[in-house]
Amino acid sequence: DAKTTQPPSMDCAEGRAANLPCNHSTISGNEYVYWYRQIHSQGPQYIIHGLKNNETNEMASLIITEDRKSSTLILPHATLRDTAVYYCIVRVAGNNDMRFGAGTRLTVKP
């Protein structure tokens, strides 16, 4: 699976959009981009995933660049409860393990 690069930490004001970047320049054509988050003392929680089209669900939006070398997770209206470590993972369809990096620690401030 391709390697991902994320900033170690980010801050965001409550109520504003949080935009979390991820670089995956070595991604292959059959690899999906997954996002999970981990709130303190809990297990990781699935957020969203995509292949090449932008995706949106009730939690977030995922924007993938046309060349697929990077993506951005958008939390449209961040709340204090969104404070967590956010992991970007690139995964081949059918692979059963996920390779987590260190993630981005997002702190939402009042």
Add this chain to the structure above:
Amino acid sequence: GAGVSQTPSNKVTEKGKYVELRCDPISGHTALYWYRQSLGQGPEFLIYFQGTGAADDSGLPNDRFFAVRPEGSVSTLKIQRTERGDSAVYLCASTPRAGLGEQFFGPGTRLTVL
């Protein structure tokens, strides 16, 4: 409960002892995964089960670590002759079937080896 459960939530043991960590996946989920998470790092894959068999145990660090899932539901991670370096949070996840779907994680077991 509807989610993945893990017991115990915390385990403190002494170096050299044997420990067992239990995972109850979501009912009906055929695939089960174990991960280990050290402080300040992301989860690290250990082993994956499809049904009763270990389909991929490439992440187990050495032969002191072993996992079973005899009836295709509950799984137990077993660690022999524990070392201080085994201290970590051990996470379990399950999916309805192997492959692409999202993994549902339990809250983890925090293991401390003194």
